[in-house]
Amino acid sequence: VEILSGIFEGRTTGAPLCGIIRNTNTRSKDYHPELPRPGHADLAAYIKYNGFADYRGGGHFSGRITGPLTFAGALCKQILEEKGIKISAKIIRLAGIEGDGLTPEMEAAVLDAKEQLDSVGGVISCEITGLPAGLGSPFFGSAESRLSAMMFSVPAVKGIEFGAGFSIADMRGSKANDPIAIEDGKFYTKSNNNGGINGGITNGMPLTFRVAIKPTPSIAQKQETVNLATMENETLEIHGRHDPCIVPRAVPVIEAAAAICILDMTLD
Numbered sequence: 001v002e003i004l005s006g007i008f009e010g011r012t013t014g015a016p017l018c019g020i021i022r023n024t025n026t027r028s029k030d031y032h033p034e035l036p037r038p039g040h041a042d043l044a045a046y047i048k049y050n051g052f053a054d055y056r057g058g059g060h061f062s063g064r065i066t067g068p069l070t071f072a073g074a075l076c077k078q079i080l081e082e083k084g085i086k087i088s089a090k091i092i093r094l095a096g097i098e099g100d101g102l103t104p105e106m107e108a109a110v111l112d113a114k115e116q117l118d119s120v121g122g123v124i125s126c127e128i129t130g131l132p133a134g135l136g137s138p139f140f141g142s143a144e145s146r147l148s149a150m151m152f153s154v155p156a157v158k159g160i161e162f163g164a165g166f167s168i169a170d171m172r173g174s175k176a177n178d179p180i181a182i183e184d185g186k187f188y189t190k191s192n193n194n195g196g197i198n199g200g201i202t203n204g205m206p207l208t209f210r211v212a213i214k215p216t217p218s219i220a221q222k223q224e225t226v227n228l229a230t231m232e233n234e235t236l237e238i239h240g241r242h243d244p245c246i247v248p249r250a251v252p253v254i255e256a257a258a259a260i261c262i263l264d265m266t267l268d
């Protein structure tokens, strides 16, 4: 990141903070405006912007847009760390394989998908520790609402769950409820099925959530699409440079997005 303004001698100055990441390695000819990629935003953008969207590199819908997010997020993380708040994300599932971080089995699954001109997705878990109780507000400004809105702004995120998430639906109340306790005058809960949030408000326990990342939409296999010039059905083979798996690259993005959102909440 080339920082243009807002930082002087290693400190933010209060002036607008502006950084630029110059993309010096583009191959716009890999992108075909008339053949929208299934699973990507090409057709939606074509319809919304009446054919005037910049399709090169996926335009505004490119994963590249997450670069600036990590720049802003890195700064927010530093401010949060001074308050004792830490954010860490990791891969917990990839191509259906469970694990604590990226494993050799997961890597093999990515390479296998690549060989078959295909792609795979996965799940990233994120934990935020050191959060004070009381952040977030009921209803629209709930901690879950705000984090969800932020996470769905990250391309390829298709789901989010907090704490025990969807599995809480299968639990009995006696298991799902987190027993409340006190030690040295400080409240805590003995389990954390609610992911550190009750009523949209942080309860002082670690805030935990998981996001589902879909498989990279741009795959080299032959796929069905339409030709926007002829308005006929057509097949498409993508020959661009696309990772067969986005998940490892999305880990710092999820941390950054969470940092921006959490810092905002602490400023409220």
Ligand SMILES: Cc1cc2nc3c(=O)[nH]c(=O)nc-3n(C[C@H](O)[C@H](O)[C@H](O)COP(=O)(O)O)c2cc1C
Pocket: 039, 040, 041, 058, 061, 062, 063, 064, 066, 154, 155, 156, 157, 214, 216, 217, 218, 219, 241, 242, 243, 246, 249, 250, 253
């Ligand atoms: C870090 C990151 C990198 C990405 N790289 C690619 C890529 O190389 N090729 C691709 O087709 N999609 C890539 N994506 C996903 C697309 O940007 C995304 O699927 C698309 O914008 C459509 O949005 P949606 O999946 O949220 O509906 C990437 C996403 C992220 C977060």
